Amino acid sequence: MTLIFAHRGSAGTHPENTMSAFHEAARVGADGIETDVQLSKDGEVIIMHDERLDRTTNASGYVKDWTLQQLKTVDASFGFKGNWGKEKIPTLEELLIWLSHNQLLCNIELKNTFFLYPGLEEKVIQLVRAYEMEGRIILSSFNHYSLVNCHQLAPELETAPLYRDGLYMPWVYAKAIGGSAIHPNIRAAPDAIIQASLSMGMPVRPYTINKAAEMKRLYGMGCSAIITDFPKVAVRVREGLNM
Incomplete structure (x- = not known):
């Protein structure tokens, strides 16, 4: 079955990367969430997509x-x-505490291409281990040097390179850097x-899949997972195909 990861939570319907967006993803039946982490001025791991x-x-x-406070x-x-009142920027620790009360998977994207955020990998891994989430976490990044570092620091954690442009035999490349899956932009992932x-045993989780027709096509191919802003739609489409 193709899994559904809610992109920044249910970002199409709720404020992205907030607890309300994550709660909504769980409510509608997503299998996991995708989120982004950076470091505050005082070195706390916070959830935010943009550097600004x-x-x-x-x-x-x-x-x-900015400090965490x-x-x-x-x-x-x-x-x-x-729509929902004031939303606070969550920390990764707050998210992990919430995840400890459900069974959702979580794809954590390290936002360390614009700013390198020294120590980000170590801090994320430390938190994941502290909450014993190793089996439910996937680390991804466009910074593939960072992913190699993560794999060396924590070989028990799954890593997956993100990429936007075509890669020749991406399953070979991912394996070469210790990756366990690929997370391509759908435009860089033709059928x-x-x-x-998939035939080489490399899971594929493309982003960002928001149209029902594209969801159906990927479900029909047996794609490993999709990353979508609209998990409710994705669940409904998947349930419709299973009827």
Whole structure:
């Protein structure tokens, strides 16, 4: 069965990367969530996609220039202002505590391409181990050097390279850097590449799959998972195919 990962939570319907978006993903029956981590000025692992606060909050500036205490004063519901009230920026620890009360998988993307965030890998791995989540966590990044570092630090954790452009035999490349799956932009993953990867035993989890027709096509191919902003739609489409 193709698994459904809710991209930044249910980002199509709720403020992305907030607890309300994660709660919604669980409520509608997603198999997992996808989220993003960076470091605050005082070295705390916080959940935020953009390096800047401007798009998704009522604040401005770089995440790295704000302490956790300062970040907690920001309203992260900005894209959905007024719909659910004020949303706080979660920490990874807060998310892991919540995950300990359910069975969801979690794909943590390390946002360390624009800023390298020294120590991010170690801190994420330390938290995952502290909450005994090793079997439910996938680490991904566009920074493949970081993923190699993660694999060396924690070979028990699954890692998966993210990429936007075509790769020749990506299943070979992923294996070469210690990866256990590939997370391509769907535009860089034609059917032949997905089928070849699956045939070589390499799971494929493309992003961002938001159209029902594309969901059906990937389900029909037996794709390992999809990453979507609309987990409710994805679950409904999958259930419809199983009827």
